[in-house]
Amino acid sequence: MDLNTLREERQKWLTWKNIKPYQDAIKALPVFKDISVSLGDTVEITIPNLSLAEAKQIESAARLMLPWRKGPFKINDLFIDSEWQSQIKYNLLEPHFDLKDKIVGDIGCNNGYYLFRMLTHQPKRLVGFDPSAIYYSQFQLLDHFIRSEIVYELLGVEHVEFYEHKFDILFCLGVLYHRADPVGMLKSLFKGLNKGGELILDTFMIDGDDEMCLTPRDRYSKIPNIYFVPTVKALKNWCYRAGFESVEVLETMVTESNEQRKTEWVNTQSLEDFLDPNDPTKTVEGYPAPKRVYIKAIKK
Known part of the structure; x- marks a missing residue:
């Protein structure tokens, strides 16, 4: 697979009429000096001596790029209150990984919130994969100030096995249920890892002791591209079939309105719109409400 040709083609996405205004807004931003960055639960960017006009310019650029799914972020007094309180997931996973001097990839990285947080662990290299020009633009806006060395690829999970190098750790958070061939996707991730590499993954799950999965006929939580929602045992079997030799369940958690x-x-709509108004344990379609399982799978 010729990834360089694919990269060139996808760079053209940034000239689309709905994306070009984002790119123009980013290019028009001033270059600031002495910026300080705090990579905690809220990724905070502090620009000294920011004028009112400059603050309004930054806010206008950020508001162009709605919706902001992952975060939160703060740029001086501007608080970007994202749909997901992503620190909940990050803080749940953080005790289970060691990124120092590792080559790390984040599949479906969105605007880079998790990647920015990972900078504190001093990885050797950080690469984000996400074929979304909107989320890439959000990342560019943030990285205009943070000035990280994160590599953001407008590529998807299907390209990981063909990437120029392998990874020590791959994160794949909230992607698996969007794929019509989950085992094939897990095989691609397996091939993208170095020997001894780790995959940290989360996906929707259903309760049950059987090796089975829910296959929505049309939509799940109003989301059309949800194909399979497995039990934990079924998810483990998928991982074993993909080649992983060890699968550890880190946590299971119901998605709630605080997250x-x-x-x-x-x-757009959010969780409250996806649940049955008379029974929040069910989706509007009558399926079990969203619950996630977090796993670590090892390639030995």
């Missing part, structure tokens, strides 16, 4: 909710930075 996912509508804010002024989200111009």
Whole structure:
């Protein structure tokens, strides 16, 4: 697979009429000096001596790029209150990984929130994969100030096995249920790892002791591209079939409104709209409400 040709083609996405305004707004931003960055639960960017006009310019650029799914972020007094309180997931996973001097990839990295947080662990290299020009633009806006060395690829999970190098750790958070061939996707991730490499993954799950999965006929939580929602045992079997020799369940957790909710930075529906108004344990379609399982799989 010729990834360089694919990269050139996807760079053209940034000239699309709905994306070009984002790119123009980023290019028009001033270059600031002496920026300080705090990579905690809220990724905070502090620009000294920021004028009112400059602050309004930054806010206008950020608001162009709605919806902001992952975060939160803060640029001086501007608080980008994202749909997902992503620190909940990150803080749950952080005790289970060691990134120092590792080559790390984040598949479906969105605007880079998790990648920015990972900088504190001093990895050797950070690469994000996401074929979304909107999320890439959000990342560019943030990285205009953070000035990281994160590599953001407008590529998908299907390209990982063909990438120019292998990874020591791959994160794949909230992607598996969007794939019609979950075992094939896990095989691609397996091939993208070095020997001894780790995959940290989360996906929707259903309760049960059987090796089975839910296959929605049309939509799940109003999401059309949800194909399979497995039990934990079924997910483990998928991982074994993909080649992983060890699968550890880190946590299971029901998605609640403190983690996912509508804010002024989200111009679409959110969790409250996806659940049965008379029974929040079910989706509007009558399926079990979203619950996630977090795993670590090892390539030996």
